Amino acid sequence: MAxxxxxxxxxxEELVAEVDNLFVRFEKDFPDQVKCEKGCCDCCYALFDxxxxxxxxxxxxxxxxxxGRDKxxxxxAxxxxxxxxxxxxxxxxxxxxEGKGAHEIMSEVARARVRCPMLGEGDLCRMYDRRPxxxxxxxxxxxxxxxxxTCAKSGFVAGEKYPTVSMDALHDRLLAISQELADDIQSRYKQLGDVLMPLSTAVLNIFNDEYLGIRDAEPKEQAAKPAAPKPVEPKAPEAAPVSEACASCTEDKSKCQTCAEKSFSIVLGGPDKDGE
Structure with a gap:
């Protein structure tokens, strides 16, 4: 199946365009705080799915x-x-x-450093235009x-109030597209739309019919035969957590798309720039 x-x-890509426009707004409104520049690769060692x-x-x-050799x-890597x-x-x-709390575990993830396989010579991204x-x-x-x-190299100060992008809202929109994709290909894996993976796994994976759980059409003469035992579905990672704001929201859920397009303000807390 093609x-x-x-x-x-x-x-x-429409969502990418929205995100890029948001970033441009930050650069315009906070030129002294946004420090991103060519050759800066701090984000290329961060862990995310x-x-x-x-x-x-x-x-x-x-x-x-x-x-060839580049591939x-x-x-x-x-x-x-x-x-x-x-x-x-x-x-x-x-x-x-062993009983460690979610906050302690997430703090350890934030401190972990793994070089992105797309980080090439001169600390430049090999797929910059296609980056996540x-x-x-x-x-x-x-x-x-x-x-x-926020990035530790930025000029944003802990404890100050800034417009802040809700990653939960963005993840919800990504998961919605993923779920629609899974439904349209009629995957036998009910949780396929919730799957999360690091970029390294995405590069190595072969996303064929078998991986995606696409059912082969059965010949008509076999329709009367007993159905084969249902294969065990792979357990997908949990979906992205819902923010406290969304959990307590009293708006009609049909407005989620509108809410997702908005940014909101919070206070960055803690002694360092990661809010720890």
């Missing part, structure tokens, strides 16, 4: 853009990063079993589950 995700990639549609988008353009170099992330996730899972949303917003104030974050 897989064409262009419809979903177009919708994803991609939604299904973003993973498919990165994978598609990577395989379209790279070949092998990226895949080797992705394999190395994937191994590091796997070890870290095992460590964090063990910590959760998280990369595009790294240098401005963001909030996850109501907690403020």
């Amino acid at each position: 897989l064409d995700f262009s419809k979903y990639f177009d919708r994803y 991609l939604s299904l549609v973003e993973a498919l988008y990165i994978n598609h353009h990577f395989r379209e853009q790279f070949s 092998n170099a990226v895949m080797e 992705a394999d190395q990063a994937d191994r590091q992330i796997f070890k870290l996730k095992r460590k964090l899972f063990k910590a959760s079993k 949303l998280t990369c595009r917003l790294y240098g401005v104030p963001t909030a996850i589950a109501g907690k403020g974050h």
Whole structure:
């Protein structure tokens, strides 16, 4: 089956355009605080996951853009990063079993440093024009589950009040596109739309029919035969958490799209710029 995700990639690129416009507004309104510049790669060592549609988008353009020795170099770097992330996730899972709280575990994730496989010579991104949303917003104030974050190299001061981008709202929109994609291909994996993965895994993956759980059409003469045992569905990672603001929202849920397009203000707390 030929897989064409262009419809979903177009919708994803519309969201990319919104995010880029937000960043331009921050650069205009806070020129002394936004420190992003060519060669700065602090965000290229941060850990974060991609939604299904973003993973498919990165994978598609990577395989379209790279070949030969360059492709092998990226895949080797992705394999190395994937191994590091796997070890870290095992460590964090063990910590959760030992009773460590979510805040302590997330703080450890924030301190972890893994080089992105797309970071090339001269500390320049090999796929800058196709970089994920998280990369595009790294240098401005963001909030996850109501907690403020910003790049340690920026000029944004902890405790001050700034317009802040809700990453929860963006993730919700990414997950909505991913779920629609999963529904349209009639995946047998009910939680496919909730899948999250690091960029390194997205590069290495082969997103074929088997991976996506696409059912093969059964011949008519076999329609009367007993159905085969249903395969065990892979357990997908949990969906992105809903922010406290969304959980207590009294608005009609049909307005979520409008709310997602807005930024809001919070106070960045704590002694450092990550709000710790």
